[in-house]
Amino acid sequence: MKVILLFVVLTPLIGFLINGIFGKWTKPIAGVIAATALGISFILGLFPIISVLKGHIVEYTYFTWLPFKGVTVPFGLRVDYVSAVMLFVVTFVSWMIHIYSNGYMKGDRGYARYFAYLNLFVTAMLILILGNNYLLMFVGWEGVGLASYLLIGFWYEKDTAADAGEKAFVVNRIGDAGFIIGVLFLIHYFGSVTYTDVFPRAEEVLGFGSTAATIIGLALFLGAVGKSAQFPLYIWLTDAMEGPTPVSSLIHAATMVTAGVYMVARSNAIFSLTPVAQEVVASVGAFTAFYAATMALTHKDIKRILAYSTLSQLGYMFIGVGVGAYWTGMFHLMTHAFFKGLLFLGAGAVMHSMRGLLSIDLMGNLKKYMPQTAILMVIASLAISGIPPFAGFFSKDAILASALEMGHPFIWIVGEITAFMTAFYMFRFVFSVFYGEEKVEGLYHDLHTHEAPPVMTIPMWVLGLLSIVGGWVGLHIGGHIPFEWFVTHTAPTTEVAHEAHYSEVLLMGISVTMGLAGIFTAWAIYIKKIITAEKIASMFKPIYTLLANTYYVDEFVYCCIVKPFWWVSTNFLWKIVDVIMIDKGMVDGAGWIAGRVGKGLRLLQTGFVNNYAYWISLGIIVLSGWYLVKII
Amino acid sequence: MLTQYMIVSALLIAIGATGVMIRRNFMIVLMSLEVMINGAGLLLIAMSYYIGNVSGQVMFLFVAAVAASETAVGLAIAVMMYKKKKSVDINDFSILRK
Numbered sequence: 218m219k220v221i222l223l224f225v226v227l228t229p230l231i232g233f234l235i236n237g238i239f240g241k242w243t244k245p246i247a248g249v250i251a252a253t254a255l256g257i258s259f260i261l262g263l264f265p266i267i268s269v270l271k272g273h274i275v276e277y278t279y280f281t282w283l284p285f286k287g288v289t290v291p292f293g294l295r296v297d298y299v300s301a302v303m304l305f306v307v308t309f310v311s312w313m314i315h316i317y318s319n320g321y322m323k324g325d326r327g328y329a330r331y332f333a334y335l336n337l338f339v340t341a342m343l344i345l346i347l348g349n350n351y352l353l354m355f356v357g358w359e360g361v362g363l364a365s366y367l368l369i370g371f372w373y374e375k376d377t378a379a380d381a382g383e384k385a386f387v388v389n390r391i392g393d394a395g396f397i398i399g400v401l402f403l404i405h406y407f408g409s410v411t412y413t414d415v416f417p418r419a420e421e422v423l424g425f426g427s428t429a430a431t432i433i434g435l436a437l438f439l440g441a442v443g444k445s446a447q448f449p450l451y452i453w454l455t456d457a458m459e460g461p462t463p464v465s466s467l468i469h470a471a472t473m474v475t476a477g478v479y480m481v482a483r484s485n486a487i488f489s490l491t492p493v494a495q496e497v498v499a500s501v502g503a504f505t506a507f508y509a510a511t512m513a514l515t516h517k518d519i520k521r522i523l524a525y526s527t528l529s530q531l532g533y534m535f536i537g538v539g540v541g542a543y544w545t546g547m548f549h550l551m552t553h554a555f556f557k558g559l560l561f562l563g564a565g566a567v568m569h570s571m572r573g574l575l576s577i578d579l580m581g582n583l584k585k586y587m588p589q590t591a592i593l594m595v596i597a598s599l600a601i602s603g604i605p606p607f608a609g610f611f612s613k614d615a616i617l618a619s620a621l622e623m624g625h626p627f628i629w630i631v632g633e634i635t636a637f638m639t640a641f642y643m644f645r646f647v648f649s650v651f652y653g654e655e656k657v658e659g660l661y662h663d664l665h666t667h668e669a670p671p672v673m674t675i676p677m678w679v680l681g682l683l684s685i686v687g688g689w690v691g692l693h694i695g696g697h698i699p700f701e702w703f704v705t706h707t708a709p710t711t712e713v714a715h716e717a718h719y720s721e722v723l724l725m726g727i728s729v730t731m732g733l734a735g736i737f738t739a740w741a742i743y744i745k746k747i748i749t750a751e752k753i754a755s756m757f758k759p760i761y762t763l764l765a766n767t768y769y770v771d772e773f774v775y776c777c778i779v780k781p782f783w784w785v786s787t788n789f790l791w792k793i794v795d796v797i798m799i800d801k802g803m804v805d806g807a808g809w810i811a812g813r814v815g816k817g818l819r820l821l822q823t824g825f826v827n828n829y830a831y832w833i834s835l836g837i838i839v840l841s842g843w844y845l846v847k848i849i
Numbered sequence: 850m851l852t853q854y855m856i857v858s859a860l861l862i863a864i865g866a867t868g869v870m871i872r873r874n875f876m877i878v879l880m881s882l883e884v885m886i887n888g889a890g891l892l893l894i895a896m897s898y899y900i901g902n903v904s905g906q907v908m909f910l911f912v913a914a915v916a917a918s919e920t921a922v923g924l925a926i927a928v929m930m931y932k933k934k935k936s937v938d939i940n941d942f943s944i945l946r947k
Contacts, residue, residue, distance in 0.1 A: 824943030830869040
């Protein structure tokens with residue numbers, strides 16, 4: 218088991234090395250190598266998962282990684298009730314995306330490079346989830362940051378792609394700073410970063426409601442905000458659409474953005490101690506869920522709609538972990554990985570056959586040309602809209618119900634409104650792309666629009682199946698919810714003093730009504746055309762413009778952060794510090810001083826023997842005088 | 850007694866050093882160097898006698914030997930220089946500066 222667990226992480230790494238080093242020769246089979254590596258990793262990963270299901274936590278230390286005086290950091294891997302869920306989701310969904318990529322990236326110049334990066338991405342993510350201490354998690358944390366930078370900027374000849382990669386990297390650094398501060402505090406208080414050292418002692422060392430716990434919680438959450446793209450550090454995620462679509466799928470569904478949720482759920486022992494930080498987590502989550510959903514309402518770019526919906530769904534996950542029901546966050550993370558992975562793969566299939574066209578204004582009635590994709594997208598959209606019995610219903614409902622039960626009625630209301638908007642914008646997407654009439658005459662004929670090849674549709678079907686049944690582990694069975702029971706082994710639900718009981722059936726009814734109402738509204742506007750979208754847009758013109766421009770946040774950041782930074786950089790850092798102080802002062806100055814000294818010393822080199830004799834004698838006299846003074 | 854030896858020795862070294870510093874004739878410079886060496890040698894021998902240890906005397910034998918070979922080399926250089934410049938003025942021998 219020890220070796221198996223190690224190879225879960227090593228196999229994708231080996232795939233990365235093969236395609237990364239020998240990419241020139243492995244190019245024709247790079248995709249097969251990468252997908253095989255992931256497949257092996259998934260199968261090997263099943264062994265520890267099964268062992269956890271049987272009730273044994275799997276943890277091995279391979280070697281001492283950083284031995285310090287006081288703090289020793291081991292290189293150990295741990296699969297417990299939280300990371301088992303992640304291990305399954307990450308390896309399985311990534312595997313599907315790898316297979317799909319074989320079809321999607323066909324003929325790309327950087328075929329081998331792409332798969333090398335993809336494997337690197339999964340390796341980093343596996344280190345992140347399986348590491349048994351915070352520092353190892355940080356290694357993975359930075360690893361996915363690097364891999365996302367490489368993948369988002371994959372088509373680096375395009376300026377927008379290169380810029381987007383940079384933006385993702387820089388914005389993530391802000392969050393990482395918070396994460397590092399949190400870890401440093403942990404080292405300060407616990408003298409260790411290993412989970413088994415920190416969590417059992419958390420209450421005893423930090424104390425309930427202490428400032429220390431709050432600071433650690435908030436610092437760690439800042440890291441999660443960056444990685445999971447919550448407000449206000451979400452700005453990188455929509456630009457990340459510049460990467461190849463399977464990458465968006467990987468980042469949005471299975472890997473990077475879920476890291477923050479996982480980390481908060483993993484650190485539940487610390488977050489449970491600090492109501493303040495929990496409140497912040499839940500509020501930021503609720504706000505992001507709502508805020509991102511409003512932006513998704515007006516966008517026309519199919520990938521951006523999905524990107525905003527990811528932000529929104531991540532907001533839900535943070536509500537879950539924020540109110541203290543950690544398992545609901547993990548649950549939504551899992552179901553979301555299935556249907557969001559599918560949505561992006563579907564969007565990729567559409568783009569693939571539409572030769573990269575993205576605007577929903579150009580599409581319509583695509584179901585005639587791509588029937589399989591159409592069905593799958595409807596399934597995924599029903600799942601994300603929270604319609605039973607699809608996966609998203611169970612997890613979203615669990616989050617909202619626990620928000621209410623933990624005494625956050627306002628967050629519940631926001632969540633329900635967001636659920637309505639989610640259903641609306643998803644079906645706006647589905648109806649305007651796959652149904653209705655063709656908007657541009659002859660477009661599909663010219664583009665030879667066709668169904669994606671089986672190598673792409675099969676992974677989509679697998680995810681589609683999981684989007685249907687994936688939520689059933691959240692069903693009540695004999696008074697227990699299997700998923701809750703499983704995850705709460707290590708991530709317990711916070712006990713609440715004022716436990717309020719609401720009728721579950723009523724809550725579910727409200728949620729479903731919200732979803733159906735959203736779908737109905739979309740149907741009324743985009744299929745029935747009772748009132749056209751343009752008319753609504755002109756009716757609420759100021760709001761529409763605000764939303765269509767995504768609240769001018771990018772402009773705001775540009776004006777208030779980028780521009781002043783640029784100004785300081787050019788006028789102070791460049792023109793004063795670099796040119797005057799460093800170039801002229803230090804570099805040229807050093808040369809100037811050496812030159813001057815040399816000029817002075819040259820006067821001594823007369824070439825006349827008498828002169829030399831004179832200087833030598835003078836030296837002797839001075840030295841012996843000095844010596845004399847010393848002995849007297 | 851030692852004081853007188855030391856004074857003489859210091860005088861010899863000072864005279865020699867002055868000669869090296871102010872004279873321009875290469876031969877005179879070499880002779881001044883000899884005077885300085887003798888000054889140092891005198892001090893070595895006087896000290897050796899005063900302390901009652903022969904090592905100073907032995908050292909001077911070495912110094913004398915080295916001085917002799919040095920003079921031989923110096924004279925050879927002087928001859929070569931003279932052949933080139935038809936002069937023994939050391940200020941004409943500043944070609945290494947260039």
